[in-house]
Amino acid sequence: MDLNDLRIFQCVAMHGSISKAAQELSYVQSNVTARIKLLERELHTELFYRHNRGMILNTEGKRLLEYANDILARFDEMRKVFQGSATPSGILEIGIVETVIALPELLSSYLQHYPNVDLSLKAGVTEQLLQEVIDFKLDGAFVTGPIQHPLIEQYEVFQEELVIVSKGTEFSLDEITAKPLLLYNKGCSYRERLESWLREEGIVPKKIMEFGTFDTIIGSVAAGIGLTIVPQSTVGYVAAQGTLHCHRVPDPYREVTTVFIRRKDSHITSSIQAFIDEIIKVGSTLPTAL
Incomplete structure (x- = not known):
């Protein structure tokens, strides 16, 4: 058996x-x-159930996969350590929640200073990105915080205010029982805030429609299909045009903090250290959107 196997x-x-x-x-x-x-x-056991449409891990296969994921992640981490250099370079894999509108400013500043870094971005929801950082699949991620996890360290980037977005100028909680909620998939922190608020109010939504992209959600709200919840900064441009309208969310569900997370026991390469330094520097100049 070898690593390639x-x-x-x-x-x-x-x-x-x-x-x-x-x-x-x-x-x-x-x-x-x-x-x-x-x-x-070599392991004296089958690892998969075979069927006409493919292969599914059996119990022993699932057990081996846990070891394999850990071994390969550690090997890749070791290679990063010994291939690192004082000058930031190589591939940096970063996760993002799609609504971090300050990201272009952060990335532009970083890439201007470190053009030899190949920055790879992966969009997702907070829960998914957190797991991928824990599994060493991402070097770090911008997510909604704070994050409470023993393996994670985080750096605050900025704070924002969540708003309900609708096509109509008026909004009441009764609308949620009459119109669908257009939300990201499970694991989205904005969705969790809204669902917590509705549970406290004893309100059951008429329907929840799940979408994978911000543009699809906003386009569907603009078409009058339903309502959504997002940071106010992400829809300021369409609200200013009168296409959509923003409605305040009550405390304690209103304020959200975007943080950058990384696995605290992973090796800090020159590329990731420079990225963290840039977050701290540029983040301190960003206005708090509250």
């Missing part, structure tokens, strides 16, 4: 398919199949 196994487990794993890894399918069978012989 674990990477192949990890990829097959993720896709549930030999052919998809082979395509991603640029291997022929027969090679992937052979490596999985060799791994099963």
